[in-house]
Amino acid sequence: MIDLHTHSDQSDGSWTPARLVAEAQKAGLEALAITDHDTFGGYDMAAGPARDRGLDLVCAVEVGTVFARRDRPSIRHVHLLGYFLHGPPAGEFRAWLRTIQEGRRSRNFLLAERLRSLGLEVSLEEAEAIGRGLTGRPHFARLLVQKGHAANVQDAFDRYLGPTGKACVPRRAPASVEAAARIRAAGGLAVLAHPGRWGANQAEVVPFLVRELIGPGLGGIEVYHSDHSSEDVRSLLGLAQSYGLAVTGGSDFHGEAKPGVALGTGLAGNLSIPREVLDRLRASGEGARGG
Numbered sequence: 001m002i003d004l005h006t007h008s009d010q011s012d013g014s015w016t017p018a019r020l021v022a023e024a025q026k027a028g029l030e031a032l033a034i035t036d037h038d039t040f041g042g043y044d045m046a047a048g049p050a051r052d053r054g055l056d057l058v059c060a061v062e063v064g065t066v067f068a069r070r071d072r073p074s075i076r077h078v079h080l081l082g083y084f085l086h087g088p089p090a091g092e093f094r095a096w097l098r099t100i101q102e103g104r105r106s107r108n109f110l111l112a113e114r115l116r117s118l119g120l121e122v123s124l125e126e127a128e129a130i131g132r133g134l135t136g137r138p139h140f141a142r143l144l145v146q147k148g149h150a151a152n153v154q155d156a157f158d159r160y161l162g163p164t165g166k167a168c169v170p171r172r173a174p175a176s177v178e179a180a181a182r183i184r185a186a187g188g189l190a191v192l193a194h195p196g197r198w199g200a201n202q203a204e205v206v207p208f209l210v211r212e213l214i215g216p217g218l219g220g221i222e223v224y225h226s227d228h229s230s231e232d233v234r235s236l237l238g239l240a241q242s243y244g245l246a247v248t249g250g251s252d253f254h255g256e257a258k259p260g261v262a263l264g265t266g267l268a269g270n271l272s273i274p275r276e277v278l279d280r281l282r283a284s285g286e287g288a289r290g291g
Contacts, residue, residue, distance in 0.1 A: 005250025
């Protein structure tokens with residue numbers, strides 16, 4: 001069994017990379033991908049412990065993007081997973097990720113200012129102490145809960161941080177087309193993450209994104225995911241076959257940040273991804289090491 005979608009405390013997960021590796025081994029996983037948002041920090045820190053334990057650690061990242069359309073509203077929250085199946089990418093790709101991180105920090109600075117303008121005593125430094133390697137809205141949400149400004153994380157998003165929240169500051173995300181192209185150019189496999197989350201819009205949005213992103217660099221679909229129903233899996237398998245795309249899957253584990261999702265087995269045991277999924281990815285030639 002494997003898990004190709006997990007997050008450490010270097011982005012929005014709660015477990016350290018070393019703990020993720022140790023718990024993956026305890027759970028009987030043969031391979032693990034740490035797919036932190038916009039950073040390889042978790043992978044870099046886990047590489048040594050994984051090697052010592054004999055765990056197959058896949059270099060990976062998750063990038064939040066936006067797909068702009070001329071005649072219709074943009075499709076936001078298009079998440080792409082980048083898998084580097086034969087080794088880490090060259091420095092150029094890491095440098096691009098750093099520009100995304102810098103944009104995120106600029107947004108966080110404005111977000112902290114806006115929260116203070118609402119009379120909430122919070123600072124960017126306090127949020128960064130929670131977020132460690134990569135601070136985002138989930139860390140501001142936890143800070144608001146700690147300080148008694150919100151009942152829970154969901155309340156913090158509903159009242160302050162979400163799209164309709166009083167302190168909402170949109171983040172300038174990279175274009176989906178650019179992200180897919182950069183992942184492929186760096187020797188990676190670009191995968192459309194958790195497409196089942198589009199719910200009722202899935203039948204329209206997902207095939208559209210697949211058609212538009214294959215040319216720039218999309219190479220796979222995350223078919224198996226904790227949020228996907230059996231119907232989602234059947235539909236996405238058919239879509240992957242129709243377009244000749246690779247099939248991937250993972251729990252999207254976040255530790256205590258998503259307490260219902262277990263490492264490897266997902267939500268209420270709805271996942272059991274065999275090692276053959278990763279073996280087929282590597283054998284296909286996708287994700288050859290970049291120069």
